Amino acid sequence: MYRYVVQRILLVVPTLLGAAALVFLLMRLIPGDICVTRLGSGGGTFDERAVAACHAELGLDRPVFLQFLDFVWGLFRFDFGTSMWSGKPVSYEIAARFPISLEIAILATVVAIVIAIPLGTISALKQNSAVDVVVRTVAIAGLATPSFWLGILIILLILNVSQAAFGSPWMPPIDYVPLWKDPVRNLSMAIWPAITVGYRYAAVTMRMTRSTMLEVLREDYIRTARAKGLIERIVINRHALKNALLPVVTLIGIESAFLIGGLVVTEQVFNLNGIGRLFVQAVQNQDYTLTQALVMLVVAVFVFTNTFVDLVYAWLDPRIRFA
Amino acid sequence: MTIAAPDPTAVSAILEELPGDRRSTFGRALGFARRQPLGSFGIVLVAIMGVAGLGADWIAPYSPTANDFAAMTEAPSWAHWLGTDQFGRDLLSRIIFGARTALIVGFSAAIVSSFAGLVLGVGSAYFGGRIDLYLQRLLDIVMAFPLIILALAVVAIFGTGLHNVIVAITIPLIPRCARIVRSSALAIREVPYVDAARACGFGHSRIILRHMVPNVMAPFLILLTAFVGQAILAEASLSYLGLGVQEPTPAWGLMLQGGAEEYASTAPWIAIFPGLAIALTVFGFSLFGDALRDALDPKLRDR
Numbered sequence: 171m172y173r174y175v176v177q178r179i180l181l182v183v184p185t186l187l188g189a190a191a192l193v194f195l196l197m198r199l200i201p202g203d204i205c206v207t208r209l210g211s212g213g214g215t216f217d218e219r220a221v222a223a224c225h226a227e228l229g230l231d232r233p234v235f236l237q238f239l240d241f242v243w244g245l246f247r248f249d250f251g252t253s254m255w256s257g258k259p260v261s262y263e264i265a266a267r268f269p270i271s272l273e274i275a276i277l278a279t280v281v282a283i284v285i286a287i288p289l290g291t292i293s294a295l296k297q298n299s300a301v302d303v304v305v306r307t308v309a310i311a312g313l314a315t316p317s318f319w320l321g322i323l324i325i326l327l328i329l330n331v332s333q334a335a336f337g338s339p340w341m342p343p344i345d346y347v348p349l350w351k352d353p354v355r356n357l358s359m360a361i362w363p364a365i366t367v368g369y370r371y372a373a374v375t376m377r378m379t380r381s382t383m384l385e386v387l388r389e390d391y392i393r394t395a396r397a398k399g400l401i402e403r404i405v406i407n408r409h410a411l412k413n414a415l416l417p418v419v420t421l422i423g424i425e426s427a428f429l430i431g432g433l434v435v436t437e438q439v440f441n442l443n444g445i446g447r448l449f450v451q452a453v454q455n456q457d458y459t460l461t462q463a464l465v466m467l468v469v470a471v472f473v474f475t476n477t478f479v480d481l482v483y484a485w486l487d488p489r490i491r492f493a
Numbered sequence: 494m495t496i497a498a499p500d501p502t503a504v505s506a507i508l509e510e511l512p513g514d515r516r517s518t519f520g521r522a523l524g525f526a527r528r529q530p531l532g533s534f535g536i537v538l539v540a541i542m543g544v545a546g547l548g549a550d551w552i553a554p555y556s557p558t559a560n561d562f563a564a565m566t567e568a569p570s571w572a573h574w575l576g577t578d579q580f581g582r583d584l585l586s587r588i589i590f591g592a593r594t595a596l597i598v599g600f601s602a603a604i605v606s607s608f609a610g611l612v613l614g615v616g617s618a619y620f621g622g623r624i625d626l627y628l629q630r631l632l633d634i635v636m637a638f639p640l641i642i643l644a645l646a647v648v649a650i651f652g653t654g655l656h657n658v659i660v661a662i663t664i665p666l667i668p669r670c671a672r673i674v675r676s677s678a679l680a681i682r683e684v685p686y687v688d689a690a691r692a693c694g695f696g697h698s699r700i701i702l703r704h705m706v707p708n709v710m711a712p713f714l715i716l717l718t719a720f721v722g723q724a725i726l727a728e729a730s731l732s733y734l735g736l737g738v739q740e741p742t743p744a745w746g747l748m749l750q751g752g753a754e755e756y757a758s759t760a761p762w763i764a765i766f767p768g769l770a771i772a773l774t775v776f777g778f779s780l781f782g783d784a785l786r787d788a789l790d791p792k793l794r795d796r
Binding site for chain 1: 630633634637638640641643646648649650722726729730733734735736761764767768771772773775776779780
């Protein structure tokens with residue numbers, strides 16, 4: 171087990187270094203001189219000295235290899251430079267927006283698991299029944315529905331329902347209040363985007379739970395468990411579900427990429443000041459230092475989530491850790 | 494060893510699937526519809542979008558960019574079947590022309606990325622060794638970027654607009670195709686006829702093109718269809734964020750930007766119909782892909 175854990179964790183390093191190299195290269199592919207664009211965007215005149223000063227400030231006057239080492243060394247110290255747009259440190263910009271995105275991501279995962287696993291199991295147990303058909307249709311629709319459209323529809327629904335119920339339209343709050351200060355206000359803000367992102371997540375998880383559950387239910391040991399007279403609830407919970415959920419764990423890791431992508435658009439729909447919205451603003455403002463830091467952050471979160479999921483999987487399934 | 498006589502029912506079942514099938518085209522289509530009801534529905538959806546995209550100039554009742562300031566945010570009516578937006582543009586016409594944008598982006602990104610993936614995947618499996626190792630590690634790194642994040646990073650570099658959006662969506666799809674094609678191709682490399690071809694002294698390109706590529710066509714075509722749907726969804730997301738296709742090009746994601754939320758309570762049709770178009774198209778492609786998978790590769794069924 172330890173050998174596997176160490177190997178798996180060590181694999182993170184080359185992947186992240188490679189990703190850093192890719193991000194570094196991509197940002198140097200930007201046509202033209204960043205400094206000229208930046209100084210020229212104000213419309214005023216500028217001289218060679220201003221460009222040189224800007225180059226020095228961004229470290230662009232040094233050899234490319236040293237620039238890359240600086241970049242990587244900065245990543246280790248959580249020093250991503252200053253935002254070209256706001257002038258504040260990138261780490262400050264990110265830290266201010268991280269809690270809200272993290273909360274929505276966690277809530278969305280909870281929403282997805284709470285909906286998907288029971289429904290997927292019921293759907294498998296009652297294969298081809300009316301319940302099964304409904305669950306499968308809802309799941310397939312979840313794969314096709316763009317999350318931003320679902321978000322807009324939810325807003326539409328909230329507006330109309332609140333209009334009908336209270337006589338005046340109500341909109342969820344858009345400013346972040348920590349959960350422990352005002353849980354009602356916090357949840358009334360975060361739950362809608364969580365449902366929006368969680369729907370797709372739930373749809374995929376539901377399909378996976380259903381298909382693995384169907385497979386497991388046909389296994390011999392399930393028949394044995396039933397034959398020795400165990401009550402159905404124990405057969406399902408202890409024998410079937412426990413084994414069926416293994417691939418679902420992996421899926422939750424893979425789907426976290428979609429979760430991050432979903433956050434980017436959903437935060438825009440609900441006007442929330444999270445990491446996703448910051449990313450869109452960074453791209454719109456051509457803020458390269460912020461963009462590269464955010465890409466690295468997302469990649470790191472994704473790589474660590476997948477590593478964690480692999481380790482959980484190995485812990486759950488002895489065949490992997492001893493292979 | 495005895496050789497079993499062929500089962501006559503199995504033979505007739507195979508004959509029914511052969512190209513020499515005596516049934517009319519319509520009869521065969523009906524047969525497919527019975528076996529694959531959902532897949533047929535998907536094909537119908539895809540066909541409707543295809544016709545809309547190709548024939549937009551003739552089908553659309555209005556110009557997608559014509560403003561009618563006398564009819565702004567008008568509810569669906571006989572004059573404007575799906576209503577008008579905040580600039581008095583006919584929503585139905587914009588959705589029909591939007592199908593063209595969606596299909597151009599969807600097909601270009603899917604075709605280019607899956608062909609690049611095919612070359613990389615088969616090449617990597619065929620040559621093996623160092624080339625395979627380095628290429629796979631490189632693809633691992635690209636795969637560490639979630640699709641929309643890498644697409645946004647590419648947009649940050651090259652800027653917005655139709656062509657850049659296609660590039661931005663193509664790049665992240667390449668490793669996803671290469672990975673799957675490689676695993677199929679690895680199995681084929683071990684098959685004796687590839688050894689036989691090598692023993693005959695055929696060159697790399699002939700073995701790859703004539704012996705390996707045709708055998709990875711099933712997973713390749715399934716992926717290609719899935720990619721079209723994914724690319725359309727990605728284009729819609731980018732355009733919604735204002736980082737994809739730009740006005741005045743009609744695009745579904747773009748139609749949901751701005752006006753949709755602002756007029757949510759007074760003119761909900763602005764928000765509803767373009768989203769429905771995206772959802773139905775992506776839905777159509779995924780149903781079609783599922784049916785294609787069942788038809789081409791029974792082993793992959795239920796996965």
